[in-house]
Amino acid sequence: MNIDTLLTGIIRVLKRVRKRVMESLESGEGRKVVGLGASGDSTLMVDKVAEDEIRKGLMDLLKDFYLLSEETGFIKVGSNPSLYLVVDPIDGSTNLSRGIPFSSISIAVSKTPSLQGLIAGVVANLYSEDTYWCIRGKGSFKNGEQIHVSHTSSLKEAVLTVVVNERRTPGGLNAVKPLFGKTKSVRLLGSVALELCYLAEGKIDAVVVPPNHVRNVDALAGIIIASEAGATCVYTGDETKLTKIEKLGFIAASTKPLLDEIISLTNFPQRKTFNPPK
Structure with a gap:
């Protein structure tokens, strides 16, 4: 699978995850603490919901990959992985637990086990329909429109x-x-x-x-x-x-x-x- 196809699939996965997360929050179950993640932070029900949905979606996309996630740590999926997927099911859990509408879901893709090997990234705003993504060498986009940093120099x-x-x-x-x-x-x-x-x-x-x-x-x-x-x-x-x-x-x-x-x-x-x- 080429990186463009993979990124399109990841964006679809995160749209489904966002829907499941909001359903969990609206039910009143999402903010309950259910354990500790691999990072040592408390795991909310909504963290688990997001992690489970992301892993299922990624396994439907790719047969083999390495996964590093805040909730489960590092695991190998399949027998011959070549890509490293770095996942934060909920970034901004404190905001989410207090009802502050500033949280996101993120997935980075790397071809090596280091930061310098990154080749793509996707971030979905949990509280809006905004999704940001990029592929190395092709620029960054928000909802399909190319974006660029400011020119502020001071x-x-x-x-x-x-x-x-x-x-x-x-x-x-x-x-x-x-x-x-x-x-x-x-x-x-x-x-x-x-x-x-x-x-x-x-x-x-x-x-x-x-x-x-x-x-x-x-x-x-x-x-x-x-x-x-x-x-x-x-x-x-x-x-x-x-x-x-x-x-x-x-x-x-x-x-x-x-x-x-x-x-x-x-x-x-x-x-x-x-x-x-x-």
Whole structure:
């Protein structure tokens, strides 16, 4: 199966998943805690519903693949897989559990077990009909229309989002604090995959995540969508492997001058540029 056909199939799967998730929420069952996922977070009924529906849909599309998911971790499906599928059944579970309408479902596709091997991504907004996707080298799209990042090049004109969680990863707030007095506006929205799609379509100008603050399953689909829409992204730490759930930090910005200005103020360590294969 070629990547275009696979992506079309994944988009269909996520439309079905969105429908099942909303049905689960409307029934009142979706927000119940039913266990712990592979990432260590509480699993809501709606997480399980989404995960089960995604896995079934992917197995209908592909006979063989590797799957890395927030709920089940890393598994091999079939006897001879060549693609790695990175799934976050619900990104923004806290928002969802409180009824805040900002959550998403994401799937990234890689031809190698590393971040640099990404070749496609899909992110579906749970609370709207908006679906974002990209294929490496072909640009990024929202509902079939090509999208592009903004041209904002100065921090004083930029609207950006940050991810901080002092309880889980102390130090993140101090790492991004220098940005608060320099930028036009800072937002904390709660679904990094969807935030990266907002960057891709020019609604915001940068996404800033301190080291070890998000899981690879949360971010990878959004990272390649933003990159294909023109964003520049650098990430921190060792090369992210797609065979286990790992945490990373990154800065994704609409322009190189804006990225450089953010880097000069945050000074995150071990920066590497995300550069998917051509």
